[in-house]
Amino acid sequence: MKKYSLVIFAIVLASFTMNAQQYKTGLGLRGGLANGITVKHFIGEQAALEGIVSSRWAGFGVTGLYEMHYPAFDTQGFFWYWGGGGHLGFWNGNDAAWADDDQSYTVIGADGILGLEYNFSEVPLNISLDWKPAINFVGHSGFWFDGGGLSIRYLFR
Known part of the structure; x- marks a missing residue:
């Protein structure tokens, strides 16, 4: 019985290890x-x-x-992710499409994120596509649906 328990434990541990991310830190560019x-x-x-x-x-x-x-997708390298956080931003009202005055804005708010990420096994790169809606609580308040982006990162494993 101990042998079977040890084998089952090893299989479960291996399955968790295989599902872990394949890098520690990624640094790159985000477009959107x-x-x-x-x-x-x-x-x-x-x-x-x-x-x-x-x-x-x-x-x-x-x-x-x-x-x-x-x-x-039961595919090595593919991950989906979700989360949340916050932001701080600074804009000039003359250059912001949503502003109708000449004042500068400092905004503070909350963000959500939902996305897909693929880690290439051949090279230390990944690519992610996400949707990042945000709401401003301080400054110019409002909800922003258009916060999506495409990111390409160099991976430090």
Whole structure:
């Protein structure tokens, strides 16, 4: 009975290991309506922190996210993820499409994220596509549905 228990334990442990992310940190570029730099760092088997510095409307924003990753499509290298966090942004009203005055804006808000990620096994790169809606609580309040992006990262394993 002990032999069977040990074999079952080894199989379960191996299945969790195979589902783990294949890198520790990724650094790269993010494109979309807001373009910028992204860094993602895993703090556990499935949990990661992502930081994004982006530019839009002649201003910039900083976003911090906590994300959970899970295997997708029963395909090695594919993962889906979701999470949330917050942002801080600075814009000039003259350059923002949504502003109707000449004042500058400092905004603080919350973000969600839902996406797919693929880690290439041949080269230390990954690509991700996500939707990142946001809501501003301070500054110009409002809900933004258009926060999606495509990211390409160099992976540090």
